[in-house]
Amino acid sequence: xxxxxxxxxxxxxxxxxxxxxxxxxxxxxxxxxxxxxxxxxxxxxxxxxxxxxxxxxxxxxxxxxxxxxxxxxxxxxxxxxxxxxxxxxxxxxxxxxxxxxxxxxxxxxxxxxxxxxxxxxxxxxxxxxxxxxxxxxxxxxxxxxxxxxxxxxxxxxxxxxxxxxxxxxxxxxxxxxxxxxxxxxxxxxxxxxxxxxxxxxxx
Amino acid sequence: xxxxxxxxxxxxxxxxxxxxxxxxxxxxxxxxxxxxxxxxxxxxxxxxxxxxxxxxxxxxxxxxxxxxxxxxxxxxxxxxxxxxxxxxxxxxxxxxxxxxxxxxxxxxxxxxxxxxxxxxxxxxxxxxxxxxxxxxxxxxxxxxxxxxxxxxxxxxxxxxxxxxxxxxxxxxxxxxxxxxxxxxxxxxxxxxxxxxxxxxxxxxxxxxxxxxxxxxxxxxxxxxxxxx
Numbered sequence: 001x002x003x004x005x006x007x008x009x010x011x012x013x014x015x016x017x018x019x020x021x022x023x024x025x026x027x028x029x030x031x032x033x034x035x036x037x038x039x040x041x042x043x044x045x046x047x048x049x050x051x052x053x054x055x056x057x058x059x060x061x062x063x064x065x066x067x068x069x070x071x072x073x074x075x076x077x078x079x080x081x082x083x084x085x086x087x088x089x090x091x092x093x094x095x096x097x098x099x100x101x102x103x104x105x106x107x108x109x110x111x112x113x114x115x116x117x118x119x120x121x122x123x124x125x126x127x128x129x130x131x132x133x134x135x136x137x138x139x140x141x142x143x144x145x146x147x148x149x150x151x152x153x154x155x156x157x158x159x160x161x162x163x164x165x166x167x168x169x170x171x172x173x174x175x176x177x178x179x180x181x182x183x184x185x186x187x188x189x190x191x192x193x194x195x196x197x198x199x200x201x202x203x
Numbered sequence: 204x205x206x207x208x209x210x211x212x213x214x215x216x217x218x219x220x221x222x223x224x225x226x227x228x229x230x231x232x233x234x235x236x237x238x239x240x241x242x243x244x245x246x247x248x249x250x251x252x253x254x255x256x257x258x259x260x261x262x263x264x265x266x267x268x269x270x271x272x273x274x275x276x277x278x279x280x281x282x283x284x285x286x287x288x289x290x291x292x293x294x295x296x297x298x299x300x301x302x303x304x305x306x307x308x309x310x311x312x313x314x315x316x317x318x319x320x321x322x323x324x325x326x327x328x329x330x331x332x333x334x335x336x337x338x339x340x341x342x343x344x345x346x347x348x349x350x351x352x353x354x355x356x357x358x359x360x361x362x363x364x365x366x367x368x369x370x371x372x373x374x375x376x377x378x379x380x381x382x383x384x385x386x387x388x389x390x391x392x393x394x395x396x397x398x399x400x401x402x403x404x405x406x407x408x409x410x411x412x413x414x415x416x417x418x419x420x421x422x423x424x425x426x427x428x429x430x431x
Contacts, residue, residue: 029275036266041250041259050258057266065274075213082247083212133235143242146235151243160251161242 008034008077012068019069028068032061035078039085045157046089056092060085086151093152099178099185136184141177148174209237215244261429265346268426272343341421342367342413346389349429354392356384356411361421364413371398372408372425379407 006014011031018024039060044053064084071080133142144162147153153161159170207230210218214227218241221228231237253259346357356369369392371380379398384390398407407428413421 026275029270032274033267033270036270037254037259037263038247038250040262040266041253042247044258044262045246045253050262054262054265057262058269061266061270062273076216078248079212079215079244082215082244085247086243130235134233139232139238142235143238146239147242150236151239153243157246161246 006030009073012071012073012077015068016071028065031077032064032081035081036061038078039081042082042085043089043092045154046093046152048154052092056088057085060088063088090152099182132184132188133181137177137180140173141180144170144173145177145181209234210240212240212244215241219245264429265348268347269345272345272424342411342423344409344411344423344426347409347426347429351394352391353394354397354428355389356392356409357389358411358423360388361413363415363420365416366414368412368414370410370412371428372410384411 008031011027014027015024015031036057040053040057043056043060044050047053047056060081064081067084071077133145137145140162144158147158147161148155155170155174156167158174159165159167162170162173164170164173207226209230210227218227218231231241342361343359344356345359346355348355358367366386367384369382369384370378371382373379382392382396384392408425409428410425411423412419
């Protein structure tokens with residue numbers, strides 16, 4: 001009678017208990033093999049090139065194998081591996097600007113200079129940026145913009161996540177979100193400039 | 204935005220399982236960071252129609268071979284569960300599987316041929332040289348790809364090797380070709396040099412041997428040659 005398949009968690013235990021040893025490596029190979037397809041598809045969605053996606057998937061699986069001893073079982077193995085895949089993909093692709101994105105065919109309005117714009121371009125103050133998005137964009141707009149700029153997700157995938165009919169819908173959503181964010185940043189800049197002008201000049 | 208704190212990746216499965224009205228799910232809808240993380244994970248779990256693309260099957264087979272060669276040891280005691288689960292067998296599309304598909308008899312014959320090939324190889328005039336290979340299969344083949352240009356190969360360097368050669372084997376174990384690969388660890392063998400045209404339907408297998416002074420000092424495992 002065949003043995004029931006081991007769960008991911010049981011394979012993790014075996015892989016960690018004998019990490020680098022024959023039994024541990026066999027368990028790790030089986031464990032990572034179960035997830036290799038999802039990892040590859042995820043990588044391909046980011047880079048859209050099978051060879052590059054394969055390299056990236058190998059990088060993810062190897063990184064996961066090396067990091068296995070540090071896996072604390074606070075989460076399921078699948079979501080832990082997803083985080084590694086996500087981080088590898090984020091490193092592999094350039095993040096588009098919040099205000100301009102050639103791939104998304106954003107309009108050619110000149111984008112403002114000034115501190116708020118530089119702030120969002122550098123992604124330095126995530127909390128402040130998040131507040132800005134929440135205050136000025138609707139739920140779909142901020143979700144799409146965040147996926148594009150921080151998850152570095154291709155426009156086609158954003159359409160899929162947002163359950164839009166096609167990528168054109170995602171592009172339109174991103175375009176609208178950027179326009180509104182740009183307007184909000186302009187207002188913020190004008191407010192700051194006005195406040196600075198109202199301050200008495202020092203000696 | 205809600206007062207619920209942002210969650211990290213370790214909470215993804217838990218939050219996904221919560222009802223829509225739960226405060227953490229409401230938070231995910233309001234918070235672009237958490238919402239994007241959750242939606243990304245949901246997309247990761249749903250390969251959808253992307254899984255049907257031909258390149259996915261090809262990559263899946265290559266990743267499978269890579270995991271077996273790079274992560275799993277050659278002669279490791281395997282976990283209780285077979286690595287060939289029904290689900291994965293069904294999704295892996297390789298030339299090898301395609302050849303096995305016509306019927307159980309052919310599958311059995313091919314399997315016996317492979318077992319015999321692995322068990323009996325090496326035989327003949329190279330026996331002494333192969334027997335001297337330390338540890339048996341110590342050359343790791345990291346990439347094998349066959350296309351219109353030829354056979355693209357990558358393998359690991361073996362200490363002391365000054366040259367490598369590819370040994371192509373027919374399904375019945377006969378040596379079909381022996382092709383010098385030079386001293387590097389990657390090359391492309393032009394298609395014209397491959398014994399493909401004589402019997403294109405025959406399965407071919409590959410082994411890479413590391414040589415030192417013309418003597419085989421290590422070999423890779425035998426693996427099926429992928430289709431183009």
